[in-house]
Amino acid sequence: MIYLIGPMASGKSTVGKSLASALSTSFADSDATIVAHHGTIAQIFAEHGEGHFRDLEVQALCRLRTGVVATGGGAVLREENQQLLSRGTVIYLELGEAAAAERIKGDGHRPLLAGDEALNSWIAVYEKRRAIYEMLADVHVIVDGKSVLQIVEEVLGQLDQL
Numbered sequence: 001m002i003y004l005i006g007p008m009a010s011g012k013s014t015v016g017k018s019l020a021s022a023l024s025t026s027f028a029d030s031d032a033t034i035v036a037h038h039g040t041i042a043q044i045f046a047e048h049g050e051g052h053f054r055d056l057e058v059q060a061l062c063r064l065r066t067g068v069v070a071t072g073g074g075a076v077l078r079e080e081n082q083q084l085l086s087r088g089t090v091i092y093l094e095l096g097e098a099a100a101a102e103r104i105k106g107d108g109h110r111p112l113l114a115g116d117e118a119l120n121s122w123i124a125v126y127e128k129r130r131a132i133y134e135m136l137a138d139v140h141v142i143v144d145g146k147s148v149l150q151i152v153e154e155v156l157g158q159l160d161q162l
């Protein structure tokens with residue numbers, strides 16, 4: 001199992017799909033799995049709160065057992081998920097503030113970035129999680145200024161050396 005972790009908008013969902021294809025294996029996204037069964041992330045947060053979303057995230061990750069899995073940026077917060085991810089290979093995509101600012105402009109899908117202070121929220125949330133991403137990572141790629149293909153090549157190169 002390969003898991004992608006990292007802050008919101010670092011490209012976990014996008015790179016994960018491409019990586020799965022390069023490895024000729026399946027791809028799944030824990031957020032997409034949750035949305036398929038429970039409605040949009042914004043709805044879940046608004047109606048039941050973040051804690052409930054985290055419970056659904058634990059369930060979704062437990063059920064995804066093959067190939068490449070893109071996690072949501074906050075999945076690493078739960079101890080159960082940290083243990084699950086540790087049993088697989090973990091790829092951490094690091095993203096800088098300037099690139100994040102571009103990517104989250106006009107974002108309507110991430111409740112934690114709602115409002116006028118999206119970049120500040122992104123920074124604050126990332127700072128709380130950075131140490132956990134670093135602790136879990138088997139492979140660590142800084143993605144700023146790189147194409148999806150370049151990132152996949154870099155990941156494949158690092159996987160070869162594990």
Ligand SMILES: Nc1ncnc2c1ncn2[C@@H]1O[C@H](COP(=O)(O)OP(=O)(O)O)[C@@H](O)[C@H]1O
Nearest residue numbers: 007008009010011012013014015103146147148
């Ligand atoms: N290497 C990249 N270069 C430019 N844009 C990217 C790259 N990777 C992802 N994106 C874009 O950034 C946004 C966030 O990507 P996404 O895969 O949803 O990130 P995550 O799943 O980590 O939140 C999307 O609009 C996506 O198209």
Ligand SMILES: O=C(O)C1=C[C@@H](OP(=O)(O)O)[C@@H](O)[C@H](O)C1
Nearest residue numbers: 007008009031072073074110111
């Ligand atoms: O960082 C987070 O807490 C979240 C990240 C999102 O996924 P992406 O990292 O794919 O944006 C999604 O799971 C939800 O909005 C919460």
Ligand SMILES: [Mg+2]
Nearest residue numbers: 012013031070
């Ligand atoms: Mg995603």
